[in-house]
Amino acid sequence: MFQDKLSACAELIQAHFDHVIGALPDLPVTQAMAHATQGGKRLRGFLVLQSATLHDIGSDKAIWPATGIEALHAYSLVHDDLPCMDDDDMRRGQPTVHVKWDEATAVLAGDALQSLAFELVTHPNAGTAQTRADLALSLAIASGAQGMVLGQALDIAAETAEEPLTLEEIQALQRGKTGALIEWSACAGARLAEADTTALQGYARDLGLAFQIADDVLDVEGDAATVGKAVRKDATAGKATFVSLLGLDAAKRRASDLVDSAISYLDMYGTPADALRDTARFVISRQN
C-alpha cells in the first residue's frame, strides 16, 4: 500500500532527525528545530528515497539528502509562518515556532535548519564527493533567489500588485515556490547515481504544478482541522490562484491531466517506478 510506504519513509526520516537534532546542545533554538521537523507528509523525502531506489541506491545513503530536503522544507515553513510573512499560528496541527517560542527563535531555528540541510546532503555517508557537491550545488540553486525564495518574493509582490496575476505568472511563481524543491527531490536519486535526470525532471515539473493546484483546491474545499493549517486564506486575501482563475472543476481537471502527464515520464523505469506513480495520484487526492 502506498500510504504504508509513505508512513515507513516518514518514520525513517523522523528517526534520522531525532538522531541528528538530538545530538545538538539543548536550547530553545534546537528544541524549535525539533518541533519544526515533526510531522508532515515527508513527500519530498519520499521522492528522494524512491528515486534513489530506482537507481539502486540504498536508503543508507539516500536518507541523508532525504532528511536534508525535509530540513530545508521545514526552514521555509518556519520563516513563511512569521508575522512579517504569512503570519500563521498553526502548522501541521501544532502552534508555529514563533507562537510557541518567539520570533527571534523562529528566525534562528529556520536559519539553522537551512544550514542543517546542507550539512546533511554533504555528509560523508551521503555519497561520493562528486554526488555530494552536486547535490549541494543543485539544492543551493533550487532554494535561493532563482528558486524557492524567488517564488516567495513573487508571491509577496503579487499581494501589492495592481493587477491580479495571470495564469502564466502564477505558474512561474509556483515553479519557484514549491516546484524547485520537488524537482530537486525527484532528481536526487539520479544525482546520487550520477545518472541522467531528464525523465525525473519532467515528472517532477508536472507533479509540482499538480501539487500546487491541489493545495489551492484544499484551501477552498478543506477544513482547517484536517488540513492542519488555516484555510480560505487565498479568497480572504483576494489572491489569484489556479482555482480563482480556472474555476474549481477546471482546476481539478488540470491537476488530473498533469498527474497523467507526470506518470508518462516514468515509462522507461517500468514497475519499480510504481511508488512514484502512486505519489503523483496521491498529491491530488490528499486531504492535507
Added chain:
Amino acid sequence: MFQDKLSACAELIQAHFDHVIGALPDLPVTQAMAHATQGGKRLRGFLVLQSATLHDIGSDKAIWPATGIEALHAYSLVHDDLPCMDDDDMRRGQPTVHVKWDEATAVLAGDALQSLAFELVTHPNAGTAQTRADLALSLAIASGAQGMVLGQALDIAAETAEEPLTLEEIQALQRGKTGALIEWSACAGARLAEADTTALQGYARDLGLAFQIADDVLDVEGDAATVGKAVRKDATAGKATFVSLLGLDAAKRRASDLVDSAISYLDMYGTPADALRDTARFVISRQN
C-alpha cells in the same frame, strides 16, 4: 601595504558579487541582497584568499569560497539587525535591509544569501568535487546550531539570564558567534589544497577571540559614525562583555596577547604568511 591588500581583496569580492547577484531577476529581494553585500572590511574573504595563496591556490578558485563566506556573513547581519533580534537601523553606515525595504524582504534576502553562500562554495570552478564537498560540509557545521547560530542563541539566552555570563561562557558564545566563520575562512585555503588545517585553526581561534574583544572595546571607545553602526549598546543593555568583566586595559592586553599567540601559529609558513600576521595586528587596531 596591508590596507592596500585588504582593499584590493574587497574590490575583487565586490566585483564577484556584482557578477553573481547582477545575474538574478531584478526584484526587491535581489536588490536587498546587493545592498547587504556592499561594503564591509571583507576580513573573512581576505582570510580565504590569503590562506589559499599560502597553499598555492590562485584567486580564480579561491574567489568562490571568499565571496561565499561574505554572503554567509551578510545573511547573518541582515537577520541579526531584524527588529526581533538586535533591532538595528544602521549597518556599515547604511540603513539596514528591513529599514530600507521591510521585514519580509530582510528575512527572504538573508535566506537567499545563505543559499548563495553554499552555491558559491560548491561552484564547479571552486575546486575539485572533494574540496567543494568538504568546504560546504564544514561551512554548514560552522554556520548552524553547532556554530554561528549556537552563538546567537546563547547571546539571546544571556539577555534574560538571571546571572551575567562568566568569562568562560562569553568565550564559548563568541567562539560560535564570530569565531566559527573566522576559523572556516582561515582554514579554507588549506581545504582547497587538501592540506592539514591544524596550524591555521590555532591561528584563527586566537584571532577570532581577539577580534571579538576588539569589538567590545570599539563598542565602548568608538563613535557610531566611524564604527558604522550603533555603539554603547552593550553597556546600555547591561550585557557582560570582555570589557565589563576584565576592564578596558586588561581586555586590550588580552587581545594583544591573543594576537601574538595567533601569529606564533604561522611560523611554519614563513614570510608568505606576512599578510595573515598583518591581519592579526589589524583586528585589534581597527576603528570599525
